[in-house]
Amino acid sequence: MKPTNDFCPQTLFLYGTYDDEGRADFGLFCWFSYIWDGELGVMACIGGNKLTRENIHKRKVFSANLVTEKLLPLADYLGNTAGHSPEKKKLNLETEEGKILPVPVLTASPVNFELEVKQFIPLLDGEVMLCAIRNVLQDDLLAKGEGASPEKLNAIAPVHTTCQRYFSWNGKSLGAWGGPMSDIG
Numbered sequence: 359m360k361p362t363n364d365f366c367p368q369t370l371f372l373y374g375t376y377d378d379e380g381r382a383d384f385g386l387f388c389w390f391s392y393i394w395d396g397e398l399g400v401m402a403c404i405g406g407n408k409l410t411r412e413n414i415h416k417r418k419v420f421s422a423n424l425v426t427e428k429l430l431p432l433a434d435y436l437g438n439t440a441g442h443s444p445e446k447k448k449l450n451l452e453t454e455e456g457k458i459l460p461v462p463v464l465t466a467s468p469v470n471f472e473l474e475v476k477q478f479i480p481l482l483d484g485e486v487m488l489c490a491i492r493n494v495l496q497d498d499l500l501a502k503g504e505g506a507s508p509e510k511l512n513a514i515a516p517v518h519t520t521c522q523r524y525f526s527w528n529g530k531s532l533g534a535w536g537g538p539m540s541d542i543g
């Protein structure tokens with residue numbers, strides 16, 4: 359077969375960056391995993407040119423916000439709408455400032471990484487970024503709440519993606535890419 363990652367589910371994140379006007383921009387990303395370099399770090403790949411990539415190049419920092427079922431319609435929209443488009447620039451999302459880095463953090467997401475790029479690895483068309491995790495924010499339910507991790511994961515319901523579709527934490531189909539966004543008003 360040609361290169362494909364079908365049937366290999368991935369976790370989804372919304373990367374938050376500030377543009378030149380100080381506006382928060384969010385894009386949807388799944389090429390995200392972890393590295394070890396004396397401590398836990400993150401590797402992220404961005405393919406092609408997009409506002410998120412330009413903003414990260416200028417500021418060397420971004421947030422990665424875990425996508426949950428509740429966030430999916432918005433996340434799908436943010437992954438299918440270019441940051442340079444006037445409609446995305448008009449969006450008014452509920453964000454907070456990172457606690458350590460100057461990055462926009464999505465309030466509705468239960469897990470947020472504040473990331474600082476330590477190394478850019480340019481490829482033919484894409485780019486890999488190796489990042490230090492400068493801070494992790496978790497909802498109280500996760501960080502301090504009672505109960506074991508299975509119940510907590512069921513409560514936040516992270517979304518998986520593969521085969522160009524979204525899947526719930528327990529494996530239910532949540533629609534094809536570009537589908538859930540039709541649920542936002």
Ligand SMILES: Cc1cc2nc3c(=O)[nH]c(=O)nc-3n(C[C@H](O)[C@H](O)[C@H](O)COP(=O)(O)O)c2cc1C
Binds near residue numbers: 388389404436519536
């Ligand atoms: C499910 C899904 C996953 C995506 N994952 C990535 C990814 O890992 N890397 C990437 O470069 N683009 C990815 N995209 C595309 C970006 O989200 C899209 O280019 C978006 O417009 C980026 O936001 P921006 O234009 O505001 O930078 C994905 C899109 C979808 C729908």
